[in-house]
Amino acid sequence: MSAKRKLTIGILAHVDAGKTSLTECLLHQAGATKAQGSVDKGSAITDGLALEKSRGISIKAASVNFSWKQTQFQLVDTPGHIDFAAEVDRSLSILDAVILVVSAKEGVQAHTLNLWENLKERNLPVIIFFNKIDRDGVFPEQVFNDFQKELGAKLFALNLPDLSDSQQIQVMPFEACRNHTDHAILDSSLENLAECDEAFLEKYLEGNIGEMSTILAQALPHIQNGSLHPVLFGSAKLGLGIYELLDQLEKLISTPQNYFCNPAAKVFKVEFHDKLGRLAYIKSYGGLLKTKDSIPSQEMGKEIKINQIFKAEAGGLEQVAELNQGEIGLITTSDIILAGDILGNEKLADSYSKISNAVLAVEVKAVEDKDYQKLGEALEILNLEDPILDFKWFKEDREFHIKILGPIQTEVLKDSLSQRWEIEAEFLPPKVIYKETPAQSAEGFVRYWMPKPCWAIMTFMIEPGEAGSGVNFENKVRTSDISQKYINEVKRAIPWTLKQGLHGYEVTDIKITLIKGEEHNVHSNPGDFLLATPMGIMRGLENAGTDLLEPMYAFEIKAHQDYLGSVSSDLSQMRATLESPLFDGEFFILKGRVAVAEAMDYAIQFSATTSGKGRLKLSLDGYEKTTLTEEKIRPYKGVSPLDESQWILHMRGAFKADERMMG
Template identity: 80%
Template structure:
């Protein structure tokens, strides 16, 4: 049984802030590695993929264990590029705390804002590490002040940087002198005074001679999250790393919520060359052992744990058991997926996601001989990253996936070539719209031939409030349709709505079963499962559907002289603009814009601002848009509106795979 305190810490940041370099420094400072790995040299332990080494960026989240004093740390290094935000979402679900890395040169960037919103929603403890103090043009006081102002986050600096003509050093708060003369430390003291009435009296009386006493009074507020601890340093030069280690152990609460029975969350799945399918899990319950059986909530059956591994700096090491709070990798004969919950506890992650895939691309093999091989490779990539939502339309010989952005497409293309020797072509991305009923209508279905079968139903289809999703109500008496058949109707609704009249998922819809009947002899559950899509789709056809387009909420910060050019660009994109806010020589502009208009704007924005502006996009619901021919998609597979073909298909004549597409 492990006697150490176990903490899972995520390293998060905007791309190129130095996350992976910091991870390597922490491993080295803790004695876990002989020397710190280098991102530039391709020797970083947590960037193990060939693609990560060649591109110099993190693509997959990686977990590594090390010990420091009385704590076992499980570091999760996450990608910084927004195109790989799904990896961040999956990692956030198992973290106990976060080190948010901010470049002291660039300060708060677009993805920093996305990350901060998620951290606040989850109420995770955060330590801010202002990295790269060795860069030219760094103004620590400015980045410290900007962070507080832009994120509304009161900071308490645990050290302060000393920068003079290429010389860099740090002074710990408790060893500082003349605190009032150092803006960063003085602001930290003011923040403490706002949260501690007892200290406020000392502050007003200017009784601040002992920095150790001030720090002692600050620590409870840092642990509670009233103030956010901040440290300066340089991962490149190894400055500030030991101070970070010390404060990770001191400030991060160890009273995590665990259970007395076996329980775990699957947060990542990957295919290993030698060990096969590996599921990364975090244990939230009692000890898990090799050969144990545990319930998979997704599969609704028990699975057997064949092997358990831990990720160490030297590679994967096989162990016999996994203790409470620990992260491990398991193999099992069953096909478990990311997001699965093992055991009987409720561990669902209901928080807002950073990643929302609203772009669809078709993937083609350049050489026809690789068609089957490409399909199999994409199935593996989809297993590793479910946000791809891979669909294989075998009748049309087409592969479709969803993506977050163009960098993800480039990486997928490289991955197919390096891992499977497949040259693939990715067609231009298309926006994934949604549909909603235009008006109220009814859909009638009578499925009673060829016998034995009997399912007669009338559905009322109505538009639902924006953002309401799917609502189903049953008004039919159990004497007309038994509850076991109503259950089949409910089961059929989600996949029925995967494609509407115009080829997109249907949402914001109210479905009411208003009439129906079963037959005492001929009816069976499969009849209602088969008939429900026919009735609902007929109702949608009668009601008609409007297209809903995804909208981005944007926030832009740039120099005032660029306001005219940026506003003109946004107006041409049919953006809804709020009044700009001015902050010294900068403006901040917020609003909403259709994703279809804005998907390529980041490239133009970077050119307009010479890379010095900040543009943050966030999916912000859907709005009705004009229905034009170029937006309509053909129905994939057999449509329930083609009732005779649908019945044959569902009764097994076609023996085809499900071809529903979102």
Template identity: 75%
Template sequence: MAENKVLTIGILAHVDAGKTSLTECLLHQAGATKALGSVDKGSAITDALAMEKSRGISIKASSVNFLWKGTTFQLVDTPGHLDFAAEVDRSLSILDGVILVVSAKEGVQAHTLNLWESLKERKLPVIIFFNKIDRDGVELEQVFSDFQKELDAKLFAINLPKITHEQVELIPMAEAKGFDSYILEQSLENLAECDEAFMEAYLGGQTDDLQRIQHLATPYIKNQMLQTAIFGSAKLGIGIEALLQELEQKVPEARQSYEKISARVFKVEYHDKLGRLSYLKSYGATIKTKDSIYSQQLEREIKVNQIFKAEASGLEQVTELQTGEIGLVTTSEAIQAGDVLGTSKIADGFTPISHAVLGVEVKPLEDKDYQKLGEALEILHMEDPVLDFRWFKEEREFHIKILGPIQTEVLKDSLQERWGIAAEFLQPQVIYKETPTKAAEGYVRYWMPKPCWAIMTFLIEPAPAGSGVEFENTVRTSDVSNKYINEVKRAIPWTLKQGIHGYEVTDIKITLLAGEEHTVHSNPGDFLLATPMGVMRALENAGTDLLEPMYAFEIKAHQELLGAISGDLNQMHAQIESPLFEGEYFSMKGRVAVAEAMDYSIQFNATTSGKGRLKLTLDGYEKTSFSEEKTRAYKGVSPLNESQWILHMRGAFKADDRMMS
């Protein structure tokens, strides 16, 4: 273990709540920086990219270390825009605790809800920092109340705001005796609901000893029955000391630890001088320079060449990483963000904040940049695997998946700034899926030209909605050896990347009913080659239904806008629940097809003048009818064209070199 207590703390928020400014305050308060970095001036340490400086937003997660009172903090500043939620997902996987920043001016916003749901699912300790309390027109008691109500949280404030025309003052909870405050009263009530002994004192009015009461709340904060609330202002630098104290005292160290070398890669980026850098957190034995570690994605050993730590002053080269520490490493091979190093199973089967349901084709503006663009997109895919980059060389097409339109703007800027490539991103298209219409069999006999031999019969069947892909083998090992069955299993995921209508196939059960190998002519590659032919033949025999992605939506806006918003939703053929009314506002839930609501957030903001709240969450898929605009051609060589497929797989030509990757 590291000599000091080591805490990995993430800073999360809706865009423009003040995350990066708070990060700079923490660094400055701890003495890690001499001058306070500024987002507006482009001097923030954690916004290192030129695009982040020019746009004033965080695009990539960034990590920086600092020491405060014997605790090493590894601070991870994350993007606040939903289009970069994949960065947040990967960061969440390595955190010990979280600062959730909420703008006291705007209150709970749509992305705040997304983040809160992920934090609760992961059971991560959370401290709520109500930022920007110095802004004109803030209603702190309302913000505090709304947060509790809308997120079903029980807050315990450790400082209380006192705002006058002249100044903003924060009173520590322990010193707030006699202070008349709804926030104080609500905090005490929340504690009483957790602690029976204190409930009796609370009902009896025995609440003068606030220092003791704050101490009573500590175990309930640690077990997450209560959440710490801190008021402050990153702009004024107030509330920062209290935040550091709470982090140091209430957040436990890493909960996962393994005897062997184990680490999770949560970010990959390219450095001007050092090349490809992989950010990882160690969960096991000490990782040292020149160590060889197993990559679970690559399924082979990689070598650690160099190790660095991200300090406020810049990268510092070290020789090892201990349990709980974050480092940046250069390796012998190109590992991806999301990879797990070592043989331990570091679980992260949590629900992503957002899903990529839009596809975009990318084109170079100049044909001479074609090859260069493909190579650049390969690197961007390595940094962000959610892009799911596919290079169809026969059609000379590049396709990626995106979370939203802001992401395409950033990718376009990135290609220009990093590689000097001018690229065009075509109109985003909804990514549908396919599922078998009925059960059917597919037979494949691959035995010419020799040496080769793989004969199989597959049964495919429709599976329940949301079940994904299931494979079952009923063939005896005397007919097909396990080493060949493993190749069948390996081939199925990329076989189903495109069905007979060009979309990924899901909600399917595949059974290998019969098979035959040859003692002389068979080799593993034969079954890898033959599996797509058999499965696709079965899909062709069964036919497929088209599945379209659906959003669940939550809306909150002023009652006077109910008619206009309802009209918009009806035009989109949305499924709408009855609205609920509270005061001057209404809330409404329902479902709508992604294709209908792709651009609705822009329209919604215009309708509500930016004062309404719209939350869209992917909510499964529903069957829909085929139409010309929804159907797309198969990209690359189809396994249904068996002669070309065999030539392709044998290397006679390569229409899509990336299919097997």
């Protein structure tokens, strides 16, 4: 086993902050690449997709290894565009620390706020890299102060930018800044340290702060416990601050302790390779994983066999025989492994809130009818790579439906289908994904006893649940009336029963109680209760009626006061609820809530209204009841349990409908 410790570092940023360029600099500085890759030239190591090269943006998370001093780094470059935030969510779950890249020119942007909130929740160590200090019109003091003010963070600068000569931009290491302690950035950093450290506070108040190296040593424990957040200024374009960033990653990030004795791993990404087929990116959290080993999949509920193991090096994939704890690798297996799966028996599930929430649905169609089957198979592969798509293939209706995060994602999917499979596809305009909830309490009765042999009789009480409560089931029937093995089938049927309600949407905020029922000691079998449960619950929903719930955005806007009137007018037309604006110098900050249906295209409108100079942050903020109109109703896909005779035939296999209704 290598003597070097292993750290998994993620690079996160708002789109176009220079994240992938910084990754290429780190790889080159560390000696992992002979020539530095370029996003503009399409030669970036971590932008492997043709789409990424042509568009100049990261679409998929990419992992690559390099060494620096006594540490083996596993660097994960993530997409910066909000439409690909699901890739960021999956990557965050396996990181030991993060480099948060912020453009010194644009400052704190909308997605920076999303990322910061998620990083704080996870309590991940963060080094902030203010990039692009070589750009015209950069004011380092302002971006430093804005970050502190807007994100509520105490920053500590580990170097100082010197922009006095535009032809010779430099960065000074902290230890060399003894004559610059009155600089606004250093003064603020020292003040932040004084607030965290009583011993330093006394010296600070006396004006006797001592040697810079001593101050740095005093700051170190406060950086490591998260009281202070370290900052480096630099330019990926000019290679400034890169060596210092590598050194600080080595010094500041502690070795993780969250490992187990037994084999355990987390699958954070799945992709298809031209020659190797399906590859699963995993991080090992336990004992040695070797080729030909078998390990339990918690998602599939069975053992899977590891056929091959690879590591991602700067020169490409390198086959290895084993994977040690803390290491990232790629495995091949005969089973259909999914992103988010946990391998082994340890508890590694990620319970943190997500940046990505899909609230838009689109239908995908093949331009040429001959590509219908091929398109379905391609979308199944894309769904394995990105489960947030939640792909549904309704074979009776010959329809493909997916969920998306935004319009850029559909453009990329369209390009991907064309380039990878030579399929021309069209994406119909996105529609909002509503939810349903019972309008009142009602009973649902089902008696399934013909044609024999079968017997399942049940009465369900359907009630509205508290907002945000999800689905709750309670059984009040004695085991002498219905055995526990049959109750287990009832529980198993509930999640897919509620995938479509009366108006075609998932049912939530519902309480289901089994209040009466009986089995037959000869004729009953588990399949009877699995078949009957949807009929009883849907009958109860029909009797109760359902209200429609629409997804809501919370928004936060920052722009110049000149735009306040026009922005407020736009929001009023969208029937948004607004808080009173706050004023910060020449800028206003406006918060409120608006329906997703109203704000689907608002980002484009907002950019036009503010000439691209405002900041708009939208985040999913629960659901609210809305009026039911004809255009919001979706037809039921597949066979409805309310059509009882057809449902029984379908479930008994007399004819086949969409098997995903059983998924």
